[in-house]
Amino acid sequence: MPEDSIHYDKPIGDQVAYTTCYMCACRCGIKVHLNDGKLRYIEGNRDHPINRGVLCAKGSAGIMTALSPARLRKPLKRVGPRGAGEFVEIEWDEAMAIATARLAHIRATDPNKLALFTGRDQSQSLTGYFAQMFGTMNFAAHGGFCSVNMAAAGLYSMGGAFWEFGEPDWDHAKLFLLFGVAEDHDSNPMKLGLAKLKERGAKIITINPVRTGYSAIADEFVGITPGTDGLFVLSLIYCLLQSGKIDTEFLVRYTNAHHLVIDAPGMADHGLIARNDNGVPLAYDRTGNHLAPATSIAIDPALLGRFSLPDGRMAQPAFALLAARYTDDAYAPERVAERCGIDAATIRRIAAEIAEIAFNQAISINQPWTDSAGRRHATMTGRPVAMHAMRGISAHSNGFHTCRAIHVLQMLLGAVDTPGSWRYKSPYPKPIPAGPPPGGAKRHENGSLTTAPLGFPTGPDDLLVDDHGEALRLDRAFSWDAPLGIHGLMHMAIAEAHAAGPEKIDTLFLFMANMAWNSAMNPGETTRMLADCDETGQYRIPFVIYADAFFSETVPYADLVLPDTTYLERHDCISLLDRPIGSAHGPADAIRTPVLVPDRDVRPFQDVLIDLAGRLGLPNFVDENGNKLYASYADYMVRHQRKPGLGPLAGFRGDAGDAPGRGAPNPEQINRYIENRGFWQHHLPAEQLYYKHHNQAYLQGAKAMGFIESDAPITLNLYCEILQKFRLAGENHGTRVPPARLRASIVRFMDPLPIWYPPVEEALSDPQQFPLHAITQRPMAMYHSWGSQNAWLRQILSENRLYLHRSLAAKHQLVDEDWVQVTSRNGTLKCQVRLMDGLNPNTVWTWNAIGKRAGAWALVKDAPEAKRGFLLNHLISEYLPASEAGHRASNSDPVTGQAAWFDLTVRLEKCAADTDAVTEPSMPDLSAPFALNHPIILRHGAPEHAA
Amino acid sequence: MKPANSVLLLTTLTGFGYGLLAWLGIFAALGVLPHRAWLVPVGIAVSLGLASAGLIASTLHLGRPERAWRAFSQWRSSWLSREGVAAMLTYLPALAFAALWWGVGPNAASTRLMGLLAALAGLGTVYCTAMIYASLKPIRQWHNQHTAPDYMIFALFSGGLLFAAALAWTGAALSLAVSLALVITIIAAFAKNAYWRFIDQQTPLTTLASATGLAAFGPVTTLDQPHFTENYILREMGYQIARKHAAKLRRLVLLIGFAAPALLLLLALAGFAPGFATILAVILAAMGLFAERWLFFAEATHVAAMYYGRPG
Amino acid sequence: MTSLPQPLPGATKLGLVIDLDTCVGCHACAVNCKEWNTGGHHAPLPDHQPYGAEPDGVWFNRIHSYEAQAPGCGGRTVNFPRSCLHCEQPQCVTVCPTGASYKRAEDGIVLINTDICIGCKLCSWACPYGAREFDEDAGVMKKCTLCIDRIYNTSLPEAEREPACVATCPSRARHFGDLGDPDSAVSKLVAARGGVALMPELGYQPTNRYLPPRKAQIALPPAEAPTQAGTGVGAALLSLLDRVLSR
Numbered sequence A: 001m002p003e004d005s006i007h008y009d010k011p012i013g014d015q016v017a018y019t020t021c022y023m024c025a026c027r028c029g030i031k032v033h034l035n036d037g038k039l040r041y042i043e044g045n046r047d048h049p050i051n052r053g054v055l056c057a058k059g060s061a062g063i064m065t066a067l068s069p070a071r072l073r074k075p076l077k078r079v080g081p082r083g084a085g086e087f088v089e090i091e092w093d094e095a096m097a098i099a100t101a102r103l104a105h106i107r108a109t110d111p112n113k114l115a116l117f118t119g120r121d122q123s124q125s126l127t128g129y130f131a132q133m134f135g136t137m138n139f140a141a142h143g144g145f146c147s148v149n150m151a152a153a154g155l156y157s158m159g160g161a162f163w164e165f166g167e168p169d170w171d172h173a174k175l176f177l178l179f180g181v182a183e184d185h186d187s188n189p190m191k192l193g194l195a196k197l198k199e200r201g202a203k204i205i206t207i208n209p210v211r212t213g214y215s216a217i218a219d220e221f222v223g224i225t226p227g228t229d230g231l232f233v234l235s236l237i238y239c240l241l242q243s244g245k246i247d248t249e250f251l252v253r254y255t256n257a258h259h260l261v262i263d264a265p266g267m268a269d270h271g272l273i274a275r276n277d278n279g280v281p282l283a284y285d286r287t288g289n290h291l292a293p294a295t296s297i298a299i300d301p302a303l304l305g306r307f308s309l310p311d312g313r314m315a316q317p318a319f320a321l322l323a324a325r326y327t328d329d330a331y332a333p334e335r336v337a338e339r340c341g342i343d344a345a346t347i348r349r350i351a352a353e354i355a356e357i358a359f360n361q362a363i364s365i366n367q368p369w370t371d372s373a374g375r376r377h378a379t380m381t382g383r384p385v386a387m388h389a390m391r392g393i394s395a396h397s398n399g400f401h402t403c404r405a406i407h408v409l410q411m412l413l414g415a416v417d418t419p420g421s422w423r424y425k426s427p428y429p430k431p432i433p434a435g436p437p438p439g440g441a442k443r444h445e446n447g448s449l450t451t452a453p454l455g456f457p458t459g460p461d462d463l464l465v466d467d468h469g470e471a472l473r474l475d476r477a478f479s480w481d482a483p484l485g486i487h488g489l490m491h492m493a494i495a496e497a498h499a500a501g502p503e504k505i506d507t508l509f510l511f512m513a514n515m516a517w518n519s520a521m522n523p524g525e526t527t528r529m530l531a532d533c534d535e536t537g538q539y540r541i542p543f544v545i546y547a548d549a550f551f552s553e554t555v556p557y558a559d560l561v562l563p564d565t566t567y568l569e570r571h572d573c574i575s576l577l578d579r580p581i582g583s584a585h586g587p588a589d590a591i592r593t594p595v596l597v598p599d600r601d602v603r604p605f606q607d608v609l610i611d612l613a614g615r616l617g618l619p620n621f622v623d624e625n626g627n628k629l630y631a632s633y634a635d636y637m638v639r640h641q642r643k644p645g646l647g648p649l650a651g652f653r654g655d656a657g658d659a660p661g662r663g664a665p666n667p668e669q670i671n672r673y674i675e676n677r678g679f680w681q682h683h684l685p686a687e688q689l690y691y692k693h694h695n696q697a698y699l700q701g702a703k704a705m706g707f708i709e710s711d712a713p714i715t716l717n718l719y720c721e722i723l724q725k726f727r728l729a730g731e732n733h734g735t736r737v738p739p740a741r742l743r744a745s746i747v748r749f750m751d752p753l754p755i756w757y758p759p760v761e762e763a764l765s766d767p768q769q770f771p772l773h774a775i776t777q778r779p780m781a782m783y784h785s786w787g788s789q790n791a792w793l794r795q796i797l798s799e800n801r802l803y804l805h806r807s808l809a810a811k812h813q814l815v816d817e818d819w820v821q822v823t824s825r826n827g828t829l830k831c832q833v834r835l836m837d838g839l840n841p842n843t844v845w846t847w848n849a850i851g852k853r854a855g856a857w858a859l860v861k862d863a864p865e866a867k868r869g870f871l872l873n874h875l876i877s878e879y880l881p882a883s884e885a886g887h888r889a890s891n892s893d894p895v896t897g898q899a900a901w902f903d904l905t906v907r908l909e910k911c912a913a914d915t916d917a918v919t920e921p922s923m924p925d926l927s928a929p930f931a932l933n934h935p936i937i938l939r940h941g942a943p944e945h946a947a
Numbered sequence B: 001m002k003p004a005n006s007v008l009l010l011t012t013l014t015g016f017g018y019g020l021l022a023w024l025g026i027f028a029a030l031g032v033l034p035h036r037a038w039l040v041p042v043g044i045a046v047s048l049g050l051a052s053a054g055l056i057a058s059t060l061h062l063g064r065p066e067r068a069w070r071a072f073s074q075w076r077s078s079w080l081s082r083e084g085v086a087a088m089l090t091y092l093p094a095l096a097f098a099a100l101w102w103g104v105g106p107n108a109a110s111t112r113l114m115g116l117l118a119a120l121a122g123l124g125t126v127y128c129t130a131m132i133y134a135s136l137k138p139i140r141q142w143h144n145q146h147t148a149p150d151y152m153i154f155a156l157f158s159g160g161l162l163f164a165a166a167l168a169w170t171g172a173a174l175s176l177a178v179s180l181a182l183v184i185t186i187i188a189a190f191a192k193n194a195y196w197r198f199i200d201q202q203t204p205l206t207t208l209a210s211a212t213g214l215a216a217f218g219p220v221t222t223l224d225q226p227h228f229t230e231n232y233i234l235r236e237m238g239y240q241i242a243r244k245h246a247a248k249l250r251r252l253v254l255l256i257g258f259a260a261p262a263l264l265l266l267l268a269l270a271g272f273a274p275g276f277a278t279i280l281a282v283i284l285a286a287m288g289l290f291a292e293r294w295l296f297f298a299e300a301t302h303v304a305a306m307y308y309g310r311p312g
Numbered sequence C: 001m002t003s004l005p006q007p008l009p010g011a012t013k014l015g016l017v018i019d020l021d022t023c024v025g026c027h028a029c030a031v032n033c034k035e036w037n038t039g040g041h042h043a044p045l046p047d048h049q050p051y052g053a054e055p056d057g058v059w060f061n062r063i064h065s066y067e068a069q070a071p072g073c074g075g076r077t078v079n080f081p082r083s084c085l086h087c088e089q090p091q092c093v094t095v096c097p098t099g100a101s102y103k104r105a106e107d108g109i110v111l112i113n114t115d116i117c118i119g120c121k122l123c124s125w126a127c128p129y130g131a132r133e134f135d136e137d138a139g140v141m142k143k144c145t146l147c148i149d150r151i152y153n154t155s156l157p158e159a160e161r162e163p164a165c166v167a168t169c170p171s172r173a174r175h176f177g178d179l180g181d182p183d184s185a186v187s188k189l190v191a192a193r194g195g196v197a198l199m200p201e202l203g204y205q206p207t208n209r210y211l212p213p214r215k216a217q218i219a220l221p222p223a224e225a226p227t228q229a230g231t232g233v234g235a236a237l238l239s240l241l242d243r244v245l246s247r
């Protein structure tokens, strides 16, 4: 009998390369094995700070994305009508010439007529810089439809945020509350962290309507009704205040709880913080019985009471306002229980558990440190209650305030960047506000904007509005519709460009966002608008340039398609200027380097953008003679300096390559990254690891490395004065006031303390007619729309179902796989159901972005993704119902402009037994702009001789 | 379990073949086989022909038929291997029996002994086939005391009909063979009925809770499957047949497979066109048995299907 | 050889321990397994209609999810990875007519020699766990090899000699080791966590073990003053705020 020939010494491949995964935005380090130049195996880089050797399903399937038949092959020029998908392949020279001519004309006439919107990319520091140098304010990245609520609430409260800017202290937390997270950006770190919590026996509570994924392994599942987390959290705060379980010392040391707030209703400075002549906030010192600088360390500050200011007006500590508000019985568990779908007893118990862990099981690390007042502390004390939240909070129109409520809860517990609590990831914390205001109002002589288009407003004066108070930007960010729209409102770009017509926007330049499908709030409407013409037969959106790597649903709607490389074929930079791979342990960044040589006529988008900037002669992309400064993105990564010594990559700077953070450009930098397996990491010394907002050594170090301008302590905003400034404008104070239609809403929503209100769309719709909440979740094994082209991943999720609670199913006499019609105020779809127990009974849900338009992604037209998959987006809309005056407000959070995907409410009807077994609506099939030759069978990895 | 035509053919054809061989051998051993020189050689040819056809059909079911020869090696542990070896070994006594019958004569002790040996070898092969199924623990409808006897009974039943037909066409005295065939037909019908009653009352081997190790957590229901489209396990082990459909088929099997042949045997016994009646009985029994074998698979459930929420 | 090796007490029994308490059902192990093995000992693991209407490939590890209705804890969703359990009494081996299926005496790994497998599928019928996967393209049976070509691979650093699924699992829910050695880390884990064998009643004596879900709880001190609604700024808060605060 022949022996089984097992090879015990066969190397995996003949070549190894380290780079960064980009099957999603988590940025794990990968070790790629090649054999004969072909991909053999991708595994996690064990040294990498993000993933420590592990790899998710998507990362492991990278080989199949690199081989995807949907990869674009050559630049395309539209020849048929928009949307018909008729293209001719053109050479790059022609493509660049078309783009350059168009953009040069725009820049010479009205630079704002270029709208550059970029999606799930990791090069916003480049694309944003391009927009700034081009001189257009109409730039946004994906945060607006993603999680700007989390970013804004965090940055305006703590100078850091859940959203990629912070992480739980996995090594010390004893209680972890996870709000509305299915997967998150930090997908591998989150799982590694949960494993650590489990190993230590910490308790995990998930607050989520659906019990899958992380909620499946939670010790307690709280099946909340969507959109009510704010109320739940404020009720927890009520309980903690009632029982006096708050960390007052933390509050007065690190937050503005004791700052006196002017109490002068009707006056222009009502609700602002009282300051002395030097602008220092005031507090009331109980020992000295007088007003004192709130920053003084010699005071015993009052947290309750009313005090008179030197000018005779009254003021109250911010905390007193907070206490008065949340001790109101409107927040009693018994009063919120039904609305939240959570028992009052459960709310009380969770509050008690939080208090128990925070105050009776506090931890102390034997690590001396010095606070920013110069006091030395022998230990670091922590409240080991950690929290994290994401889109379950942010994708509601009350998400900003809900997220603020969670931050307020953290502050009351003293659980911000302390051992066991939530921690900042370097390079955070940042001051509040975190940067300059949004650019757009002013330009330099060379045409560039004075500051980057996305910035941080500090009050009405920073808004980008015209004399009528109406938005200057295409997407209405930084207007009274979305004052803190710090990431822009990408989801409004197409609708607003369509509504405004060619007067406002000439060219819509999109990169890496499937705007005609899953990131459209309503794909039917969006595609209609993209292809819509005015009376003269001209497209209402005159020109669309799109850079994608694959044949997505958006490609057919572009006039010019710039084919990108895949992530294994290009340089990339995961920069501290953008969203780096830093952690609570220190700053870190990473690069991607080409592992494969493209077998198609495609170019890395960043190279193309830098080339375009050179051809357009944009400032800082060309020298004084107009010659291009950078040969490629790799060249830019090394030589570009944002400020002296600060560039895209923080590692290995300086002539000797040993300067961390700040230093002269090092021509060898990329090689040093490669030698170091693709990343750079700086370990913070132990004394800098916690209390970063007030940790002297940390703040000084961060300043030296260029993360912050000043080493002043960062006072956490329990009370957010900036919001009050907008609110005062709503009350008609100041020179810039909102248009009449928005006054009341500004007053209501720009509250300096967290509020809860029902999600806006829900409040506008009839609960009898649409009694159910409808939400989506991220599947762990798929990334948005782009996983379906992957031969392995699509085998896991080639279809999706609408999940219902068994009790709801019984009401409608539904069993697994039955077909239903789902109706919202915006439309109807048809799909199949699946029953489950672990679900809020008034909620239905499905996986996000599994449904595909037939023919897209180079799949066969009767692919299950198209025939039995569906997209919930068909029921959503980017607009709320029109007001009586005919105004259509965007379906977004009124503070930040965050797209309110999860506010949707629907009703169900069972389909007749003889209904066609195909999901609806079905949009017309797409055809790939190249010949398809699908293998019938894939034998990847077959030994050559056996083929 | 998915009924695969090649396996259905294998088991029915070998049943006919080895059954006929058994009747020939036993009758010869007892000395009650009509003394016609060509009877045994032709009978053996038919029996080995049918069995060989079944065996060849079964190799069609293999992924690598060209390697089929390897299947003889593991007779120490594998019933499939034993079946192969037994089938091969059966050719020897069967051919020797035919040769002796022809050459040395029906009454020779060696002929009768060889007849007995051939019969035993044939039945032994059927037993091995049966044990392939009967030994599979994950399939409760197979792994029970019915399977092995039933296979033997059905082989004797189908072979018996064929034997009766053969005798009818030789014009020899029929009553003993036909009566015995009638008896075994009735036994077979009862056996099948008993089997069906048995599997209908059988409790499932295990539960999803035990299959997932979650027995301590109460009842377990399926939420999501690893993949949406069918895979090998589901195609092979997840095959399901509707109860209504199965009940109809069962009645058909009883009618065509057992009742009709029994009636035809009675006719033959009564001397009413025995040649024609017995041949018709064989044809109907073949159809009935093919359906019976189809049901044997289709009604069998495999515990692995439970993981996918299908009956196991 | 399809007869089973004599089980010796204390013999090495390599296998996996899968922690259902931490498995989030991410399919990472399944895909990494596919990726490793499609170029490994059983290469390839083909995919039929990879871009078509009924995609279907060979996978050695598949992830299910279930809901368990644990009394008193309101139910629990359990993700459940399923692969070969490298049984001690594997009927998949004894039924094999060719000797292609075998159990190694030295470490208990159950393997298939695809060079001599005839593709009769009988072994897959004999496996109650649905762990065997037929490669229709090559006409032979395949299954989890416990990454035989990784765990002993001398071209890999010692630390990397573990199955692909174990190395990649982001929740660290998969453990690999010698379950025959009561002092091994995996054996201790199984003992500490009450690891279970699947379907013990069938007698296959699987080597792999599954660790059941747990439920961490926080013991609360007896409730202090009953927290009643309706008191405004509570007494507790007032007395707390009375204390001197140092900035």
Ligand SMILES: Nc1nc2c(c(=O)[nH]1)N[C@H]1C(S)=C(S)[C@@H](COP(=O)(O)OP(=O)(O)OC[C@H]3O[C@@H](n4cnc5c(=O)[nH]c(N)nc54)[C@H](O)[C@@H]3O)O[C@H]1N2
Pocket: A119, A120, A142, A145, A146, A147, A391, A395, A511, A512, A513, A514, A515, A518, A519, A520, A547, A548, A549, A550, A551, A552, A553, A554, A564, A565, A566, A567, A605, A776, A777, A783, A784, A785, A786, A848, A849, A872, A873, A901
């Ligand atoms: N119903 C519902 N809708 C949602 C959400 C939801 O939760 N529910 N979530 C929203 C959120 S948070 C987000 S972030 C959006 C995401 O929505 P999108 O940003 O549209 O995300 P993708 O589908 O990933 O589309 C990205 C595009 O980038 C392309 N691409 C992939 N790799 C590359 C590359 O290397 N180069 C280039 N140039 N292109 C590439 C893909 O082909 C695809 O066309 O969806 C939103 N839509």
Ligand SMILES: Nc1nc2c(c(=O)[nH]1)N[C@H]1C(S)=C(S)[C@@H](COP(=O)(O)OP(=O)(O)OC[C@H]3O[C@@H](n4cnc5c(=O)[nH]c(N)nc54)[C@H](O)[C@@H]3O)O[C@H]1N2
Pocket: A024, A025, A146, A147, A179, A180, A181, A182, A183, A184, A185, A186, A187, A207, A208, A209, A210, A224, A225, A226, A227, A228, A229, A389, A390, A391, A392, A393, A396, A775, A776, A777, A778, A779, A780, A781, A782, A783, A784, A845, A902
């Ligand atoms: N595998 C994978 N990973 C991804 C992505 C992907 O597509 N695939 N996308 C990336 C992107 S762009 C983003 S933005 C992140 C988002 O990552 P997540 O924040 O995990 O986003 P979702 O999957 O939309 O999860 C939202 C969760 O909130 C719950 N939820 C909905 N409404 C409510 C509510 O009112 N209250 C509470 N408490 N929960 C609620 C839903 O049930 C769901 O579990 O993931 C990133 N990571």
Ligand code: SF4
Pocket: A021, A022, A023, A024, A025, A026, A027, A028, A051, A054, A055, A056, A057, A058, A059, A060, A187, A188
């Ligand atoms: S989480 Fe997965 S897909 Fe995302 S970067 Fe990491 S390995 Fe790649």
Ligand code: SF4
Pocket: C022, C023, C024, C025, C026, C027, C028, C029, C030, C063, C079, C081, C168, C169, C170, C171, C172, C173, C174
């Ligand atoms: S990789 Fe780990 S967590 Fe993910 S499915 Fe597999 S065992 Fe579960």
Ligand code: SF4
Pocket: C083, C084, C085, C086, C087, C090, C091, C092, C093, C110, C126, C127, C128, C129, C130, C131, C132, C143, C204, C206
């Ligand atoms: S799990 Fe199945 S294939 Fe694996 S050894 Fe056990 S019986 Fe054999």
Ligand code: SF4
Pocket: C095, C096, C097, C098, C099, C100, C101, C112, C116, C117, C118, C119, C120, C121, C122, C123, C124, C140, C141
């Ligand atoms: S399919 Fe192959 S391994 Fe399985 S029993 Fe048949 S010959 Fe043995």
Ligand code: SF4
Pocket: C032, C033, C034, C036, C037, C060, C061, C083, C084, C143, C144, C145, C146, C147, C163, C164, C165, C166
């Ligand atoms: S041990 Fe290897 S072959 Fe087995 S499931 Fe894990 S990765 Fe796959």
Ligand SMILES: [Mo]
Pocket: A142, A145, A146, A147
């Ligand atoms: Mo997102």
